Amino acid sequence: MATPCPWCLEPLPRSGEPLVHCPRCTKSLTDDDGRELRAIDLRFLLLKDAQEAQFSRFLSIGTAVAAAVALVVPLAHFGAAVLIPLMVICHLVAVRFFLIREAGRYVGPARRFFSRWITRLSFLWVGSVGYGFSVFPVVGAAPAAATFAGLTWLVHNYALWSLEREKDRMPLARWEKAVLVLLAVATVATLIVVAVLTVAVGWSLAQFVEYVGN
Numbered sequence: 437m438a439t440p441c442p443w444c445l446e447p448l449p450r451s452g453e454p455l456v457h458c459p460r461c462t463k464s465l466t467d468d469d470g471r472e473l474r475a476i477d478l479r480f481l482l483l484k485d486a487q488e489a490q491f492s493r494f495l496s497i498g499t500a501v502a503a504a505v506a507l508v509v510p511l512a513h514f515g516a517a518v519l520i521p522l523m524v525i526c527h528l529v530a531v532r533f534f535l536i537r538e539a540g541r542y543v544g545p546a547r548r549f550f551s552r553w554i555t556r557l558s559f560l561w562v563g564s565v566g567y568g569f570s571v572f573p574v575v576g577a578a579p580a581a582a583t584f585a586g587l588t589w590l591v592h593n594y595a596l597w598s599l600e601r602e603k604d605r606m607p608l609a610r611w612e613k614a615v616l617v618l619l620a621v622a623t624v625a626t627l628i629v630v631a632v633l634t635v636a637v638g639w640s641l642a643q644f645v646e647y648v649g650n
Contacts, residue, residue: 441465442475471605476542480603483538484596491592494535498588499581502527506570506580516571523570523580524563528556531588536595543602550612551598555591557619562587 439448441458442465448455454472455465467473476483505523509516532540532555540548566583570576601609 440475442473442478445475474542476599476603479542480599483542483599487535487539487592487596490535491588494530495585495588498527498530499585502567502584503577503581506567506577507574509570509576510573520564520567520570523567524559527563527584527587528559531555531591535588535592539595539599543598547598547602547608550608550616551595554594554612554616554619557616557623558590559587560623561619 440446441448441461441463443458443463444461446458446460448465449459457464465473467477502523505519509519509523512519540551543551563583566586567580569579569583
C-alpha cells in the first residue's frame, strides 16, 4: 500500500530516494526539523475536535439506549444469556465505527494493534460484568447505563491519548504492554478453566446416566 501525501492524501509514487515534495500538490513532505511529515501532524487538532463533538452525542444517546435495553433483559429470562453478550458486542462495534474509527487510521501498526486489543479485552471483562447486572429487574438499568458511559469515556480518552503520543512520535507506554499481557493471560486462563469444567461436567453427566442405566 503506497504512502499517501499528508497534504492531499494522494498515494506517493514509489522511488529509491525519499521524496522532498509531493509530485501532485508540490508541498513539502518534511517538517522544519527535516523529519517525515505525516497526515496526523496536520490533522491532529481537527481529529481531536471532531471526536470530542461526536463523543458528547454518542454518550447521551448510547447511555439512554443501554438503560432501555437493560430494562428488557429480565423479561427475556434464559434469553438474557444471549442479550448480555450482544450488548457488549454492539457497544464495541458502535464505539469502533462511530467514535474512534478516524483516530485509529492515523496511528502506526503497533499502536493500532495494542489499542484494538486493549479495547476488545476491556469490553470483554468490564462489559460482561457491568451489563450482567441487567438480569436484575429495573435496578439493573443503572449499572448498564454506567457501564456504557464508563467504557465509552475510557476508550474515547485512550484513543485521543494514543493519537497525541503518535503525533509526538512517542513509543508505546509500558503500562499499555502490561495491561494487554495481563488481560490476555486472564482471558486465556479463564477459557482453559471453562473448557476443563465443561469437560468435567460432561463426563460426570455421562457417568451418572450410565450408572442410572445399569
